[in-house]
Amino acid sequence: MNNFTIFASMNNTEDIECKISDVFGKGFAIEKNEDDYHIKSKALFNKYKLIIRVMSEDTNPAYFVNNIPGMMNYYNSIPFEDDNLKELVLTQISVLNTVIAIESEKEIKDEQMQLCLSLLSTIGGIGLLPNSTLLDREGVVIVYPDGQSGPSNFRPYACTRKVRVQEAISEEGHQRKNKTLAYLKEKGIPYTDSLPQLPPMKDCQFKIKEDIARRAVALLIVIQFACDVAQGENIGESRDFFINMLRKYEVEASLTDNERAFLNDQQPNVQEAINISWQYEAYWTLIWALGFVEKLDFPEGVCDCEYAIQVVSNYETFEQFYLQSAMRSQEEILDETDKIYRLHWACVDSRIQEQTAPAGMNESIVLERRRGLFWLIGHQNEDWDTISMNT
Template identity: 70%
Template sequence: MKHFTIFASRNDIDDIETTISDIFAKGYEIKRDDNDYFLKSKTLFSKHKITIRVASEDTNPDYFANNIPGMMGFYDRIPFKDENLKGLVMTQISVLNTMLAIEAEKDITDGQLQLFTGLLSRVGGIGFLPNGVLLDQAGEVIVYPDGTSGPSNFRPHACTRKVLGPEITSEEGEQRKSKTIAYLSERKIPFIHGLPQLPPLGQCRFKSKEDIARRAVTVLIVIQYACDVAQGEDIEGSRDFFTGMLRKFGVEKYLTENERKLLQDDEPAREEAINISWQYEAYWTLIWALGLVETLDFPDQVCDCDYAIQVVSSCETFEQFVLKTAMRSEEEMLDEADKIYRLHWACVNSRIQGEKAPAGMNESIVLERRRGLFWIIGHRDEAWDHISMDT
């Protein structure tokens, strides 16, 4: 075997030269010609030459336009034993935008293979062997050519550029990002500078006070029903009661697709009910934005559910509820959205590393807070059920 190819989803290739140098400089002389790297071993005997060609969608757009569909076709034809794994692999291939094609002059040695998997780990991609074996960034087999799963616990990774498009930057966004990073640094919470800015105030589509109030009342009522479903209560009685509450507050037409499905299913799924019951934390951000919660505390403890219910249940009408509210400033809401965005990255990063979330955070709380805050600021104008959770 003389070839080893690394594919990745990356915002840029600016750090590739440093990465190659870090891994190979001890044993190889390295020369660069544009995006090609030529390595020659420093040993007196048994000389080895290696070429690493780096390409991205920016430098070689035709390559990716022509070859990614072919790669997807190749793995689509493999008879995966695990269909879920196939979906994950196909998702990963669809967002690849960087390639490091490694070619050795002679058959690759075990020592070289170790260096290549080290490069794979640093680049954060997947490894492709000539026989079709696919490796994760740790060098573990994801899938064999016959469709048999390897030991890898593979999860796809997409860079923010592939998910969000090219980053839109502003001085205001950079200041907000820097303020959040200072907050994280003070609490010794990991962060990366590469996580994009959120849009400036003028480019956000903030929800109105009435829209936030309707969403708050609607989701709170559905959460109560979801809790009954999750706990095995009388479904019919609960459905009738909470449907009546939706009508009482005049918010029945503001149900999301997922909420309506839960209420209408004859046998609602317990797992879906549990997922919706976690939206207490998203609801908490809504009533915070409405001035009914003083502060959004650090996301290591669940919200005060009794108080969360009381702020609505103490009202007889939707109009009475709205009169209790006083909207926070758009700047304050965007600041909190930026903070939860970067806290979410820290949680995901720790989970990928097999570690607990930093500073005692609960990732489920963070995720639902992000749902609420990103919906409030109108991020990418996404619907409540479909808020992107990319990091």
């Protein structure tokens, strides 16, 4: 391989030059050109040259806007054998703000690789090999490209700058947070005061009714295809049927990129199909927001899948379905979003402590409800497939 990349979450990059010097100072000459470092070996023979490029959200904002969502999509599409590890990796990617790209004119050998790993250890963050294997800060494999877990005991890290920038303080947010905390106390569910407020209604980017309705119908149809894949049905026949359904309801444009790729895959992955089928719970929040579900019950039991299907199948066209919907208020949607946000924290905290989720919650249900609700409020303008799940 000829390149190695370090991704990190850092408050500033001012000390990176010192860290590069500490690692490469012996045996190499270092020349700096703006944010690039040219590393040349001092040996008489077997001369070696590396270029280290440093980019941050401050110096190269376009890189992060264009590449981090793609990185999220890529690792979200990998069939992780450990769903918890997938959540941790996606959480880490969501808070990255620094890239140290190392390029070599020759193939990187063991000796140079050890130096790259030393820099990774010094800087922190995660390392990316050309084949998309991820390493932790100690150089231990987090996950392989096929989704197989490595031996790393990985935990994501976010600098205070990335954590604090997400919090918006408002009286409305304060009242909503306290309302949720009172609900959690009543149910005996643990919580933390440090979990930030969600933005007030005026700062949210709520999806409009038609977009929600189209997303709901498209998602339901993809879920049905995923269920067929998971159950070993005839893939070709199933694909043709559900593509025709998408066209019948005129919602093909509301598929996500991941869903479209899954639907067109000649050999769709079974684990991915199972993951998509769990999105019944995210779909449930959409039809709740559209008025087809009376209330979101406590997330301990799966939704009524038969009813979930009938909500759409009762209508011959999208227009008929849309006309029967009755949009809930933004306040009600945001209240439920705040609640699921803090319930998710309780699930994650219990899992970290190797305890079962409190009050009989099913974390998979909580996770998917959060996906749907955060998408509804337009949280950080994230796409459906890349909703951040950090707590």
